[in-house]
Amino acid sequence: MVDDGTLSPARLRQLLMRRADPTRQTRGATPPILGSDGAPVVGSVAALERTTLGETQQWTLLRGHRDTNPVLLVITGGLGGTTIGTFGRTLGELERHFTVVTWDCRGAGKSLRAGYPRRTMTVTQLTSDALELVAGLRTRFHQRKIVLLGHSLGTLVAVRMLQERPEWFRAFVSVAPVVNPASRDRAVWQATIDAATAAGDRWMLWRLRRAGSPPHTSAARILRYRLLALAAARYLGTDLDLGRVRLSAPTGSELTWLDRLRTAIGQLRTFQTIYPRLQHLDLVTQAARLEVPVFLVTGRAPDPVEDLVLRYHDALDAPTKALVRLAADGPRPHLADPRGFTDWMVATVLPLTQSTGGPSPTVATP
Secondary structure, three states: OOOOOOOOOHHHHHHHOOOOOOOOOOOOOOOOEEEOOOOOOOOOOOOEEEEEOOEEEEEEEEEEOOOOOOOOEEEOOOOOOOOOHHHHHHOOHHHHHEEEEEEOOOOOOHHOOOOOOOOHHOOHHHHHHHHHHHHHHHHHHOOEEEEEEEEEHHHHHHHHHHHHHHHHEEEEEEOOOOOOOOHHHHHHHHHHHHHHHHOOOHOOOHHHHHHHHOOOOOOHHHHHHHHHHHHHHHOOOOOOOOOOOOOOOOOOOOOHHHHHHHHHHHHHHHHHHHHHHHHHOOOHHHOOOOOOOEEEEEOOOOOHHHHHHHHHHOOOOHHHHHHHEOOOOOOOHHHHHHHHHHEEEEEHHHHHOOOOOOOOOEEEEE
16 A cells, blocks of 8 residues: 555554653653752652653552652543643642652553553452552652642542551542542433523433433443533533643643643543442441541532532541642632642641640631
């Protein structure tokens, strides 16, 4: 066959999904942490690293002003997306108090590669990968316990980690937690239907009703979830962790253009693979007891899934539990209110890394 110079969809996927060749591809880099004199801070950590977890190569970003600070591991919520670089640019002040580790799990962001079996995209495998990462962090930074942060769907993996290795963690911070994916999606679908009805948006109502109520199990489920995500973003301010697939974002020196293309693909490809495997999860019945302090962080205004979070808070048995409301709303309140979240983390979570005590159960508003 004669090559006419056109780039077919199959060829594009091949180019985007191939394994990185360090002799041909820039891996990205993270800038050093600088002091007031403009020189790198002695004892600081600023490393973008590729490591093998669960027999696959995965990427982590480690940043902190002192390598003796407590480790904070972030389990991101967007399936297939990335927070490498984004988290630090928005919440960079946390790096003064913690060694912040953001991780692109298998099938996500910089870690997306061709060749990994899709059957391994399960909560069990992601939990195993994450615990392998934590084991390495504990050894590297000489810390028996670290702090765990799970955002949205990342809460489901984080909770499994806490159940399997509670002795490895000081505290758990769950931001905009997804307690039950199937119930959440049904609640969002109904709230979106109600909002579109009130707005007289007959075109959106027709499309949502034609797609039907979640959960979606057909081969076209990604299209139906994308429709719901776009409608929910318009009327409710949430996006079901799918967000907007854009090649121009996220940005930062840590991500090459190839990484950004992979992120766009990962948001669709990985979601399509793993999301049906989350539909049976329910933290109220499956994780009502955790052996570490737990903080459930939400936005200021009630949303369609708040009842699920309140149910979990009420059912949860933990040494300490608190419902924390930030000043911002939306699916990422910690990024929308970085000052409030950072101040709360430093005032409430950081002391837990320095003693065995903890605050009394309460509902807090930074």
